[in-house]
Amino acid sequence: MVKAAVLGASGGIGQPLSLLLKTCPLVDDLALYDVVNTPGVAADLSHISSVAKISGFLPKDxxxxxxxxxxxxxVIPAGIPRKPGMTRDDLFKVNASIVRDLVKGIAEFCPKAFVCIISNPVNSTVPIAAEVLKAAGVFDPRRLFGVTTLDVVRAETFAQEFTGQKDPSKAQIPVVGGHSGETIVPLFSKATPAFQIPSDKYEALIKRVQFGGDEVVKAKDGAGSATLSMAFAGFRFAESVIKALKGQTGIVEPTFIYLPGVPGGDAIAKATGTDFFSVPVSLGSGGADKANNILEGVTEQEKKLIQTCTEGLKGNIEKGIEFIKNPPPK
Incomplete structure (x- = not known):
């Protein structure tokens, strides 16, 4: 029996993510939570003829x-998108508070659960979750994941013209670092099967993977951001975690983790100078079994990208930790 919970299930990411989880034969019980509309979303999904029994909850009762x-x-996609007139700092404070309060609930009611954080900015919200779980005395670094799968999905899709794969996902392209802008580093040199990118196309491809979200915002004319592709990516990662939980072996997914608490992570933390970093992680029934160090032997171009990434990432991580240690006045 596997019970999955989606926190923020009524939103733009939450609804399609809940739909995908409802159709997943590995999920027996699906619980949806949000501040509005959740019983309606659950009722709608309950008509789908699949295994999972579904329930929807609001804050009351x-x-x-x-x-x-x-x-x-x-899985936590909860949060708000940036609205006109909001600064990134305004957005951070709102979403940081949402993630903090939801993770407090996890610490109390399901401290052994695998926690998959989608809420942006992931580079800061995962450290926030770690601090909350530490304060509650239930932090297990092997069970806390920042979902960076959308960056992998974009790399697979945008590189398809060079990989030659009819199914873009058949090209395994590791993406390391963080989950925003220049902290996203696709390691095309480590792709399997190997392929070549013409030198005059490389820079544009890197930038497209790093800032692919901007394409969606522009196409939606300011009315939203990437929700459907993010839901697909979130589901892909959650499904891998569930498969590993059920005993399937050989599953490796890039994800943003707390390195010092995961086998193999110390070497990566030393190499990057940061405690949180996205690398390919071998998943097992207990969560993150091993952080795989693929940073050795990268190209000179990739080394420069990683250096830029870590500079930005350190500030993002510190911002999340500081939010918990010295909360802003309400």
């Missing part, structure tokens, strides 16, 4: 407690 109790995996 201990909704968060009911959604989380017994959960094996919790």
């Amino acid at each position: 201990d909704g968060l407690k009911h959604a989380l109790t017994g959960a094996d995996i919790v």
Whole structure:
């Protein structure tokens, strides 16, 4: 029996993500939670003829407690998109508070669950979650993941003209670092099967993977950001975690983790100078079994990208930790 919970299930990412989880035969029980509309979303999805039994909860009547109790995996797309007139700092404060409060619930009601964080900015919200779990005395670095799969999905898709794969996902392209702008580093030199990118196309391809979200924002004319592709990526990662939980071996997914708490992570932390970093992680029934160091033997171009990434990433991580240690006045 696998129980999955989606926190932020009524939103632009939450609804399609919940749909994909409802259709997944590996999920037996699916609990949805949000501040509005969740019973309606659950009722709608309940008509789908698939295995998972579904329930929807609101904050009233201990909704968060009911959604989380017994959960094996919790996926968090909760948060708000940036609205006109909002600064990135305004957005950070709102989403940081949302993630903090939801993770407090996880610490109380399902401390052993695998936690998959989608809420942006992931580079800061994952450290926030880690600090909350530490404060509650239940932090297991092997069970906390920042979902960076959309960067991998974009790399696979945007490089298809060079990989020659009819199914873009058949090219395995590791993406390391963080989950925003220049902190996203696709390591095309480490792709399998190997392929070549013409030198005059390389820079544009890197930039497209790093800033692919801007394409969606522009195409939606300011009315939204990437929701459907993010839901697909979130589901792809969650499904891998569930498969590993059920005993399937050989599953490797890039994900943003706390390196010192995962086998193999110390060497990567030393090489990057940061405790949180996205690398390919071998998943097992207990979560992150091993952080795979693929930073050795990268090209000179990739070394420069990693250096730029770590400079930005350190500030993002510190911002998240500082938010918990010295909360801003309300």
